[in-house]
Amino acid sequence: MERGYPRSRSHHAAKEGRLNAKGNARSGAADAAPDLLALPRPPGQLRRLVSQHPRVVDASLAALYLLVAVGLGTSSVYAPGSPAPLIIAGLAIGGVVAIVLRRRFAVASLLAASLLALLSTAGGTGAELIPVLVTLYAVGAYRSARAAWLSFAGAVVLAVASAYVITARAVDGTFAIEPPTAGDFASDWLNAAFVLGALALSATVLGTGASQRARYVAALVDRATQLASERDARAEIARAEERERIVREMHDVIAHSVSVMIALAEGAHAAAAKSPEQSQDAIARVAETGRGTLREVRRMLGIVRSDSAERAPQPGVAQLPALVEQLQQAGLPVQLTVVGTATDDPALGLTVYRIVQESLTNCLRHARGTTAVAVWVTWSSGEVELVIEDDAAAATATAEPGRGILGIRQRAALYDGVVEAGPRAGGGWRVAVRLRWAELR
Numbered sequence: 001m002e003r004g005y006p007r008s009r010s011h012h013a014a015k016e017g018r019l020n021a022k023g024n025a026r027s028g029a030a031d032a033a034p035d036l037l038a039l040p041r042p043p044g045q046l047r048r049l050v051s052q053h054p055r056v057v058d059a060s061l062a063a064l065y066l067l068v069a070v071g072l073g074t075s076s077v078y079a080p081g082s083p084a085p086l087i088i089a090g091l092a093i094g095g096v097v098a099i100v101l102r103r104r105f106a107v108a109s110l111l112a113a114s115l116l117a118l119l120s121t122a123g124g125t126g127a128e129l130i131p132v133l134v135t136l137y138a139v140g141a142y143r144s145a146r147a148a149w150l151s152f153a154g155a156v157v158l159a160v161a162s163a164y165v166i167t168a169r170a171v172d173g174t175f176a177i178e179p180p181t182a183g184d185f186a187s188d189w190l191n192a193a194f195v196l197g198a199l200a201l202s203a204t205v206l207g208t209g210a211s212q213r214a215r216y217v218a219a220l221v222d223r224a225t226q227l228a229s230e231r232d233a234r235a236e237i238a239r240a241e242e243r244e245r246i247v248r249e250m251h252d253v254i255a256h257s258v259s260v261m262i263a264l265a266e267g268a269h270a271a272a273a274k275s276p277e278q279s280q281d282a283i284a285r286v287a288e289t290g291r292g293t294l295r296e297v298r299r300m301l302g303i304v305r306s307d308s309a310e311r312a313p314q315p316g317v318a319q320l321p322a323l324v325e326q327l328q329q330a331g332l333p334v335q336l337t338v339v340g341t342a343t344d345d346p347a348l349g350l351t352v353y354r355i356v357q358e359s360l361t362n363c364l365r366h367a368r369g370t371t372a373v374a375v376w377v378t379w380s381s382g383e384v385e386l387v388i389e390d391d392a393a394a395a396t397a398t399a400e401p402g403r404g405i406l407g408i409r410q411r412a413a414l415y416d417g418v419v420e421a422g423p424r425a426g427g428g429w430r431v432a433v434r435l436r437w438a439e440l441r
Contacts, residue, residue, distance in 0.1 A: 054103065058099065058100050058103075061099050061134060062096045062099050062100060065092075065095055065096065065099060065127070065130050065131060065134075066092060066096065068127050068130060069088070069091075069092040069095065069125065069127035069128075069130075070092075072125035072126065072127045073085070073088040073092075073125050073127070083123050083124050083125070087123065087124060088124060088125060091116055091119060091120050091124050091125075091127075091128050092127070092128075094112065094116045094128070095113065095116055095127070095128050095130065095131040097112075098110075098112045098113040098116065098131045098134075098135055099131050099134050099135070102134060102135045102138035103138060103142060106135065106138040106139045106141075106142045106143050107139060107143065107147065107151070109131075109135040109138065110132070110135040110136060110138070110139055110151055112135075113128065113131035113132045113134075113135045114132055114154070114155070114158050116128040116131065117129050117131070117132045117158060117162060118158070118161070118162065118165075121161075121162040121165045121166050121169075122165055126162075126166060129162065129196065132155065132158065132200075133199055133200065133203045134203075136148075136151055136152065136155055136200055136203040136204055136207065137203040137204070137206055137207040137210075138207065139151045139204075139207060140203070140204050140205075140206070140207020140208040140209075140210070140211055141207040141208075141210045141211050141214075142211070143211075145208050145211070145212075148204055148207060148208050148211075149204065149208075151204070152200055152201065152204040155197075155200040155204075156197050156200060158196075158200075159193050159196035159197045159199075159200055160193045160197075162192075162196060163189050163190075163192035163193035163195075163196055164189050164193075166192055167185060167188050167189040167192055170188075171185060244410075248354075248407045248410065248411075250297065254293065254297070257289055257290070257292070257293035257296075258293075259330075259361045259364045259365045260289050260326060260327065260330045260361075260364065261286045261289050261290060261293075263330040263331050263332070263364055264282045264283075264285050264286045264289070264329070264330050264331075265282070265283075265286055267279075267282050267330070267331055268280075268282035268283050268286070285329055285330075289326070314346065314349075314350045315349075315350060315353045315354075316346055316349030316350055316352070316353055317338075317342040317349045317352055317353065317377070318349075319353060320336060320338070320352075320353060320356060320375075320377070321336060323353070323356065323357055323360070324336045324360075324375065327360050327364060330364060332360065332363060332364050332370065332373055333370065333371060333372050333373055334360060334373045334374075334375060335372070335373070335374055335375065336375045336377070337374070337375065337376050337377070338377045338378075338379075339376070339377070339378045339379065340378055340379030340380055340384075341379055342377075342379055342384075343379070343384075343437075345437070347414075348384070348415065348435070348437060351411045351412075351414065351415065351435065352377065352384060352386065352435070354407070354411060355386055355408050355411060355412070355431075355433055356375060356377070356386060356388060358407060358408055359375075359386075359388035359408070359431045360373065360375070360388065362429070362431075363388070363390045363392070363429070366392075366429075367390050367392035367428070367429065368392055368393060369392055369393035370390045370391060370392045370428075371391055372390070372391050373388070373389070373390040373391075374387070374388070374389055374390075375387070375388050376388075382436060382437060383434060383435060383436045383437070384434075384435050385432070385433070385434045385435075386431075386432070386433040386434075386435075387430070387431070387432050387433075388430070388431045389424055389428060389429065389430040389431070390428045390429055391424075391426075391427060391428040392427070392428045392429060393427065405419075405421055408421075408431070408433065412433050412435060415435040415436055415437050416435075416436045416437075417433055417434060417435045417436065418433070418434045419431075419432075419433050420432040420433075
């Protein structure tokens with residue numbers, strides 16, 4: 001430390017499971033989902049066929065409608081005033097077109113089917129009421145609920161008008177149903193209108209129900225996609241924080257050990273001529289410090305490479321005397337004073353140890369002419385105060401703080417800490433850190 005003042009495939013959206021720009025559920029929304037978030041298959045063969053093969057469904061509906069139209073057209077041939085075959089065929093073709101295009105143009109198909117139904121009840125077989133029900137369902141399924149119920153209101157008006165025309169034609173004998181008896185016209189008209197209205201209501205309810213289900217499934221898929229994205233983002237943040245933690249640990253270990261080794265080597269070099277035994281002893285401590293550092297680096301790298309790596313206990317408050325002794329052997333006159341009872345929190349103990357280690361390493365590397373270095377560790381209820389100061393006659397200052405002071409600030413921030421670092425009033429350097437934590441109750 002130099003001295004100085006202090007986003008997966010799971011992200012892909014389901015193309016069919018989302019709502020379109022108007023807020024309406026697209027066809028197949030209940031069955032599509034992003035990768036890794038696939039929904040279960042719809043239950044039942046019929047539902048899977050409907051969801052996976054819409055064209056087959058359209059063709060089947062058109063075929064059933066044509067079957068009914070042909071049957072009614074055939075039965076109406078013998079009725080008085082029966083419509084011409086070309087009229088029946090034209091109305092049937094229009095009904096098929098309305099059914100086929102109902103997914104893409106739901107409202108327009110409903111309007112076209114309603115017009116065909118009026119023409120059919122007035123001069124045809126009445127089979128064109130079937131496309132009205134099919135397109136009414138489509139409006140509820142593929143458009144908004146407001147559009148669906150407005151369409152239902154129009155369908156009720158159509159049902160009343162169609163029932164009146166059908167009943168009137170039956171009375172005249174121009175419709176292929178048994179004419180009502182005298183005096184029953186009103187009741188037959190209301191009965192027919194009620195049946196047609198009930199069919200319209202059923203189509204609308206079924207359509208809006210399918211739309212709501214599709215919207216709900218699309219919302220679930222979107223929520224699952226969002227949660228997966230947030231999960232990946234949290235994992236990436238955790239990896240970044242872990243990398244930063246490892247870099248911080250590596251910096252603290254290597255910077256401290258190398259500084260101690262340099263100081264011991266300089267002392268050994270200076271004492272080589274006059275005190276060979278002290279020089280040899282210093283060289284031995286250099287080798288011991290280097291081996292310890294190598295073990296520590298290997299341990300941290302092993303944790304990075306594999307979860308099964310050996311995890312030695314992290315240093316804590318109990319290792320502070322050993323740290324001070326190591327620096328005393330390197331020639332730094334350090335005195336440690338501990339006041340109060342330390343907490344047994346290992347994370348807090350590691351933070352205290354690393355802050356003291358970095359501050360003393362800073363003294364060893366940058367202080368010149370130091371005669372005393374004092375370390376005070378004061379424990380009180382809910383906080384601990386660390387003060388490390390020296391009486392160096394000169395110190396090297398830099399405009400920008402190094403990784404060491406940044407590391408101290410990052411460690412202190414985990415405990416709502418306050419860090420002060422700078423020259424002392426009477427000379428030397430002072431680092432004061434106050435850490436706070438919530439006491440367990």
